Amino acid sequence: MSALRLQHIQRHILPENQTMAGSLGTLTTHVLNTGMGVPAANVALVLYRQDSSTNAWTLITSGTTNDDGRCPGLITKEQFTAGVYKLHFETAQYWASMGETSFYPYVEIVFTINDPEQKYHVPLLLSRFSYSTYRGS
Amino acid sequence: MAAAVSSPLTTHVLNTGDGIPASKMAVTLHRLDSELKIWNMLGVGTTNEDGRCSGLISQEAFTSGMYKLRFETGSYWESRGQTSFFPYVEVVFTITDPGQRFHLPLLMSQFSYSTYRGS
Numbered sequence: 001m002s003a004l005r006l007q008h009i010q011r012h013i014l015p016e017n018q019t020m021a022g023s024l025g026t027l028t029t030h031v032l033n034t035g036m037g038v039p040a041a042n043v044a045l046v047l048y049r050q051d052s053s054t055n056a057w058t059l060i061t062s063g064t065t066n067d068d069g070r071c072p073g074l075i076t077k078e079q080f081t082a083g084v085y086k087l088h089f090e091t092a093q094y095w096a097s098m099g100e101t102s103f104y105p106y107v108e109i110v111f112t113i114n115d116p117e118q119k120y121h122v123p124l125l126l127s128r129f130s131y132s133t134y135r136g137s
Numbered sequence: 138m139a140a141a142v143s144s145p146l147t148t149h150v151l152n153t154g155d156g157i158p159a160s161k162m163a164v165t166l167h168r169l170d171s172e173l174k175i176w177n178m179l180g181v182g183t184t185n186e187d188g189r190c191s192g193l194i195s196q197e198a199f200t201s202g203m204y205k206l207r208f209e210t211g212s213y214w215e216s217r218g219q220t221s222f223f224p225y226v227e228v229v230f231t232i233t234d235p236g237q238r239f240h241l242p243l244l245m246s247q248f249s250y251s252t253y254r255g256s
Contacts, residue, residue, distance in 0.1 A: 084224060092231075102231075103230050103231065103254050104228070104229060104230050104231070105203055105229055105230070105231050106229060107229075108227060108229070109223070110223060110224055110225060110226075110227070111222050111223050111224075112221075112222060112223070112224055125251075127253075129253055129254040130251065130252065130253030130254065131251065131252060131253075132244075132249065132250065132251030132252070133249065133250060133251075134248055134249030134250075135222045135248040135249065
């Protein structure tokens with residue numbers, strides 16, 4: 001095998017959490033309707049980061065969950081810095097669109113990112129009268 | 138013997154990571170002023186040895202509206218020398234019938250929490 005070919009192959013073998021562009025720190029979410037046992041599609045959500053000096057919330061992205069209850073592209077690697085973040089889910093709006101009431105007008109989850117090189121998965125398991133969240137993968 | 142009038146709104150915080158009630162956690166109750174769009178703090182308490190916090194609000198003060206329970210979970214974990222993914226937990230809920238009783242537990246660990254309308 002030529003040295004050039006070896007070099008080419010070597011460049012494709014990188015540590016698991018790295019891409020050519022740098023480390024693969026990411027933030028993802030997944031909203032599940034546990035009342036009905038389906039992904040929660042078309043849930044409007046907003047991601048904020050807290051400004052460490054003013055404590056004000058800065059809007060990063062707004063989006064809507066897809067058919068699988070996910071919302072890709074929440075934040076870019078460049079934007080994903082250490083800090084306190086908030087995910088705001090328009091859950092009552094979601095239930096109303098299905099003709100249902102809900103105990104919670106919305107759900108906000110505030111979490112701390114210490115190491116933006118890691119992957120953070122923050123799901124929301126939701127029913128009309130309960131919800132839960134956790135750091136997943 | 139004085140009769141204890143219990144709050145129409147109660148909570149119960151459980152440390153599911155260690156399998157114990159979460160005691161000495163600060164909890165505040167707020168109601169949204171629908172005109173001014175600001176939160177008014179109505180009550181403050183600390184969970185007891187059983188993770189419960191009584192007297193958050195009186196029946197008279199308990200009107201329909203949007204409420205928020207804020208749990209100082211980050212401070213709680215810190216006081217135990219542990220870190221947590223969430224600096225605090227806020228649960229926002231709507232009361233349309235203040236004649237009912239509402240029990241809102243919080244089950245939490247360092248990296249997860251759940252809440253529900255219980256009894």
